Amino acid sequence: MSIFVLIFGPSAVGKMTVGQELSRASGIPLFHNHRTIDAIVPVFEFGSAPYKQLVAEIRTRVFEEAVTGRLPGLIFTYVWPLDSPESRSLIQQWCEIFRKGGWSIVFVELRASLKVRLQRNSSPNRLLNKSMKRDIQKSEYLLRKNDVEWRANSNALDRFDEADVHMILDTERTEPKEAASEINACLATVSARR
Numbered sequence: 001m002s003i004f005v006l007i008f009g010p011s012a013v014g015k016m017t018v019g020q021e022l023s024r025a026s027g028i029p030l031f032h033n034h035r036t037i038d039a040i041v042p043v044f045e046f047g048s049a050p051y052k053q054l055v056a057e058i059r060t061r062v063f064e065e066a067v068t069g070r071l072p073g074l075i076f077t078y079v080w081p082l083d084s085p086e087s088r089s090l091i092q093q094w095c096e097i098f099r100k101g102g103w104s105i106v107f108v109e110l111r112a113s114l115k116v117r118l119q120r121n122s123s124p125n126r127l128l129n130k131s132m133k134r135d136i137q138k139s140e141y142l143l144r145k146n147d148v149e150w151r152a153n154s155n156a157l158d159r160f161d162e163a164d165v166h167m168i169l170d171t172e173r174t175e176p177k178e179a180a181s182e183i184n185a186c187l188a189t190v191s192a193r194r
Contacts, residue, residue: 002070005076005108007108008108009152009153011152013111015032016077019032030077031076036059037055059094079152082150083150105163107160107167108168109167116171165190
C-alpha cells in the first residue's frame with residue numbers, strides 16, 4: 001500500500017527536516033517543495049505566472065510518475081496558505097492523482113512559534129538544501145511577510161476531507177527524529193487498515 005504524505009505548515013517550521021528523517025525511517029522518498037522552486041527561480045521570478053505554472057506542472061508530473069512507478073509512497077512538503085482557494089484546489093488535484101492510484105493520504109501539519117522559526121531560518125540544513133533561503137535577510141523578510149498574509153496552520157473550522165489522517169505535531173517540543181517516528185507509526189496504522 002503506497003502512501004502520499006503531505007507535510008505542511010509555515011516557513012521554517014521543519015517540514016524538510018522532518019521529511020528527511022521520515023524518509024530515512026520509512027524508506028519513502030522525499031520530494032521537498034524547494035526541489036521545484038529552486039529549479040525555476042533562476043529563470044522566472046518567484047510568484048510570476050510562468051513560475052507558478054511551471055512549478056505546478058513539474059510537481060503534478062512527479063506525482064503522476066510516482067503513482068505509475070509504483071513507489072512505496074512519496075513525502076512532499078508545502079507551505080499551504082489555508083485560506084487560498086487556489087492552494088486548496090491544487091491540494092485537491094494532487095490528492096486526486098494519488099487516490100486514483102489507490103494510495104492512502106496522510107496530512108502532517110507542523111507548528112512552531114515565529115521566534116523559533118526565525119532561529120531556524122538560517123540553519124545549515126536549510127541553507128544547504130534551499131538556495132533561495134541563502135539570502136538570510138530576504139528570507140527572513142518573506143517569512144515574516146507570509147506569516148502576516150497567510151494562515152499556514154489549521155483551526156477548528158478547517159476540514160481535510162482529502163486525507164485519511166490529519167496529524168498535528170509541535171516541532172518546538174518534538175525533535176525531528178521523534179516526529180518522524182510518530183509519523184511512521186501512523187503510516188503503519190494507515191497501511192494496516194487497507
